[in-house]
Amino acid sequence: MADHKVSAVEKIEGVGKTAVGFVEAVGNGGILVAESVYWLMFGVRERQPVRIGAVVQQMMEIGINAIPIILMLTGTIGVMLAIQGIHTLRIFGAESRVTIGIAFSVVREFAPLITGILVAGRSGSALAARIGTMKINQEIDALKVMGINPTRFLVVPALVAMLIMVPALTLLGNFMGLFAAGLYVNADLGISLAAYAHDTIDILSLDDLGHGLGKSCIFAVLIAVIGVVNGAGVQGGAEGVGKATTRSVVQAISAIIVTDMLFAFVATR
Amino acid sequence: MRNPESIIEERKSRHRPQTGPNAVIEVEDLVTHYGERMILKGVSMNVLENEIMVIMGGSGSGKSTLLRHLMALEEKTSGTMRILGNDIDQIGRQEFLDVRKKLGVAFQSGALFSSMTVGENIMLPLYEHTDLDALTMEIMARMKLEVVELSGFENLMPSELSGGMIKRAAFARAIVMDPKVLFCDEPSAGLDPVVASALDDLILDMRDAMGMSIVVVTHELDSAFKIADRITILDRGEILMVGTVEEVLASKSERVHALLNRIPEEDTMDPDEYLNRLVGEDNPGTAHL
Ligand SMILES: Nc1ncnc2c1ncn2[C@@H]1O[C@H](COP(=O)(O)OP(=O)(O)OP(=O)(O)O)[C@@H](O)[C@H]1O
Ligand SMILES: [Mg+2]
Numbered sequence: 001m002a003d004h005k006v007s008a009v010e011k012i013e014g015v016g017k018t019a020v021g022f023v024e025a026v027g028n029g030g031i032l033v034a035e036s037v038y039w040l041m042f043g044v045r046e047r048q049p050v051r052i053g054a055v056v057q058q059m060m061e062i063g064i065n066a067i068p069i070i071l072m073l074t075g076t077i078g079v080m081l082a083i084q085g086i087h088t089l090r091i092f093g094a095e096s097r098v099t100i101g102i103a104f105s106v107v108r109e110f111a112p113l114i115t116g117i118l119v120a121g122r123s124g125s126a127l128a129a130r131i132g133t134m135k136i137n138q139e140i141d142a143l144k145v146m147g148i149n150p151t152r153f154l155v156v157p158a159l160v161a162m163l164i165m166v167p168a169l170t171l172l173g174n175f176m177g178l179f180a181a182g183l184y185v186n187a188d189l190g191i192s193l194a195a196y197a198h199d200t201i202d203i204l205s206l207d208d209l210g211h212g213l214g215k216s217c218i219f220a221v222l223i224a225v226i227g228v229v230n231g232a233g234v235q236g237g238a239e240g241v242g243k244a245t246t247r248s249v250v251q252a253i254s255a256i257i258v259t260d261m262l263f264a265f266v267a268t269r
Numbered sequence: 270m271r272n273p274e275s276i277i278e279e280r281k282s283r284h285r286p287q288t289g290p291n292a293v294i295e296v297e298d299l300v301t302h303y304g305e306r307m308i309l310k311g312v313s314m315n316v317l318e319n320e321i322m323v324i325m326g327g328s329g330s331g332k333s334t335l336l337r338h339l340m341a342l343e344e345k346t347s348g349t350m351r352i353l354g355n356d357i358d359q360i361g362r363q364e365f366l367d368v369r370k371k372l373g374v375a376f377q378s379g380a381l382f383s384s385m386t387v388g389e390n391i392m393l394p395l396y397e398h399t400d401l402d403a404l405t406m407e408i409m410a411r412m413k414l415e416v417v418e419l420s421g422f423e424n425l426m427p428s429e430l431s432g433g434m435i436k437r438a439a440f441a442r443a444i445v446m447d448p449k450v451l452f453c454d455e456p457s458a459g460l461d462p463v464v465a466s467a468l469d470d471l472i473l474d475m476r477d478a479m480g481m482s483i484v485v486v487t488h489e490l491d492s493a494f495k496i497a498d499r500i501t502i503l504d505r506g507e508i509l510m511v512g513t514v515e516e517v518l519a520s521k522s523e524r525v526h527a528l529l530n531r532i533p534e535e536d537t538m539d540p541d542e543y544l545n546r547l548v549g550e551d552n553p554g555t556a557h558l
Contacts, residue, residue, distance in 0.1 A: 046363065047398075048397070133383070134382075138376045138378060139380050139381075139382055141337070141340075142376060144342060144369070145369060146369070146370070146394045146398075147366045147367070147394075148394075153397075
């Protein structure tokens, strides 16, 4: 009996701690973003400018190296959407209208989502691992003692690179997804690529493009902040780094999907 | 331990410049916690200009923790701290950064940036805080590497160095900005005696030629007696004594002697308590099993 009571109390305590931890993590994330904006704006004045070289290096790592896999995945998704769309619309005998579904789905939903998830898995985790390792090796402390602000030196370049590269990759994913879907539509329904492209451009407005790219900017911030907060919170040795890395991927993907849903909800009101 | 007379003789034979009258670091009643656990229990000490202060004490006595606080890397629970005349609770962020630029540190583990070459590691503070051109920075980095006998290794990655080489590279990085105060956590642990002794000479040189104040944490008695102007002895988070080498050697305190002669602490625990501790204090009921 007594044991049960204790465990129930402990459970509630555990929930409380998790909730406090969550609020704390969100708070830390907010502070991190605010600090990053500060260094971007006033770094030069404080004689601690954000280094372009570091941003470019991160952009290569996050963006350029991810291009092949982004092309492959968004292409596959495009074909998948075409197959599914044609299959569904055939029920109503309206398969020639498939372009509308593909265009909206790719540009507003799938390209941003797939790109976000992929970058979270590739680069968000790498960021968490890098910062976590630097923390346990006292490299962060070394930076501090040298008078180099770790946020300015490590976080801002990664954040800026994410903010540039995630939308850029999303844009690329848009083209690839639409193009691959077009190839399938062409093969299955015999609609020419030119007609498909014409239709697509007709259907899509800048608004739709902006919707997808806007989301991807939010995803970029989420990935970077979640990676850094997890990395900076590493306790213990290499095992701690591993845990933080995994956690950062799970959290970032969850955050992306929830944000995406909220965005879709608000945008369709 | 070697006999005290020979240590004192040897020290007299070396020229020792006068330490300045001003403290570069002053700590008063420093109390710190890790979580619930109190680590430093009211530590007061200072480090003077142009002085080598050695911090000694048993493993886990709080030496590294004290060092981290002296560099203002850790939040303290209470107490006051002044670095280079600035009360760290009072100064603004910009002043704090300026103070930081006058400190250098070689951590216990080296803490070289693993994504940069050795040369880049050493150049980083110059790159971030000076307007020197690339060539000058490279020359300065090479000069510092030469000082620690690592010439020609500037293009290697830290992962390609041995433990002792990492420590020396970290030392080179710590001194590249000619700091006012240099902190070294166990600089010679794990080094072979020849290199360790060379590092001791280097620390003495830094004091004499550059006028640095240097705080060194070390376990090595020979090294401590060779370089120290004063020694702070920590014992379980409290200061056991602060004094010159001569004063430490002449100390009547049993704990000081035990530490110097590496005698393990006498076990004065009563058998019941000992049993309790083994079993775990949470389940005293099972102690009779
Ligand atoms: N990051 C940390 N989290 C929690 N406790 C810590 C942490 N670092 C140190 N401690 C605790 O603080 C106490 C003092 O540790 P510290 O590293 O200062 O000892 P030390 O004198 O440097 O020992 P050593 O000679 O082994 O390096 C120890 O009891 C240790 O368990
Ligand atoms: Mg230590």
